[in-house]
Amino acid sequence: MVQALGHVTIGVVRDLGRAGWFLLYSCYMIVRRPGSLVHVLKQLRFIGTKSLFVIVLTAGFTGMVLGLQGYYTLAKFGSEGMLGTAVALSLIRELGPVLAALMVTGRAGSAITAEIGIMRITEQIDALETMALDPFKYLVTPKFIAAMISLPLLCAIFDVIGIYGGWLVGVKLLGVNPGAYFYEMEKSVVWRDVYSGFVKSFSFGVIIAWIGCYKGYYAGHGAEGVAKATTESVVLTSVIILVWDYFLTSVLL
């Protein structure tokens, strides 16, 4: 019993250490040898551009439901005019960064783990090593850089589309004054709100690349190992994003 507990604890501590080292070494490599521009552009296209559709879609509906719920709540106090503020603040401060990150995790984080995991089990990573090439330079750093650039941009797009989703429902469907919707928003959203959203989405980008690459790099054996790594990667990334979001919010508030 005690032995089993110790065994598990040692395993967890070792994993944490390995993951921490992985992140530090990735950061070091980003500074030292960021990899070729072609690799980074390829990853930008994959993580950023190809996530656009799903981001626009979810942002639109998130904004619309915020418009509905916000109107329902605000109407109780007779302050429907504040709808623009409510929608914009919830999106920019919280929902934009978090939902965009969760969508990218599902779409790109899983693919990152699967790709690197398959390269691990088919010895392609070993092949790079035998050529005296650092696998991080080809597989890891381009993904980090691409995620750190893509996430804030995707988050900005999410915010804009979401605000217009709320406008569509609030103004066009429920008859909120269009002037009030944007005027109140302009008055109450400050730079600090936007800034905190960007800090969040940037750090979520790091988390997605970190866990995605780490889980793939240390994938177990065979197809099952890659499948397990991919599942763990998506679950762990999502959990870390939500936990980190809480701490970051309490610091940035």
Add this chain to the structure above:
Amino acid sequence: MITLRNVHKSFGAQKVLDGLDLDIPAGQITAIIGPSGEGKSVLLKHLIGLLQPDSGTVEVDGESIVDLRRSELNRIREKFGMLFQNVALFDSMTVFENVAFPLQEKTSLSKEEIRSRVVSALEDVGLKNIDDKFPDELSGGMKKRVGLARAVVLNPKIILFDEPTTGLDPIIKRAIHELIKDTHAKFGFTAVIVTHEIPDIFDVAQNIAMLFRGKILQHGTPDDIKNSSDPAIRQFISGSLDGPIRMA
């Protein structure tokens, strides 16, 4: 010259290498034979630092490669080329890109020079007009040959072959053995071949080492091995079911 002294390696409770000693002479073809699952690939991965021994030393040209910093290890790895058991071609790259990759990353050759080096490396292994194919569109024998071209394209001093002919038809097997002999005669590299090809390997290798129960049972010329009196070696060469080697 690669020297292994008293190398131990275990995976969990399973002891794979148990105080192994081996000298691999420079400029010659050395074959490592032995029953399946005895750790021949594990031994090969120790030579290039993909696996580190639990204890013991591995030296390449007099330099230890155990517990080196990555940059130091990479400097030594520049001497090596390796053909993996399942070839390990980069599956998102075409055949041409696979062979060109080490040249692009490790040399400052121009595009035209790289192209001509790749084309001649592929012709050396008897492959033409498959530049734009992806690895999963190739047969097993073609993949092995592309892997061979990728391993030799930088003219390394030492080349490691992990079962270069397993799963191939007898003609392609013969062709690959001839290819290894010819390129060896041409470039004079040190070759280490992990293989099961008895008796073909007797015509290819100048040295043969038999790995059994974590140690080198005997190391000598093909004739030494053929005329060995060791019961395990006799059993392995004759492919008999009776003897000290038991199927796991």
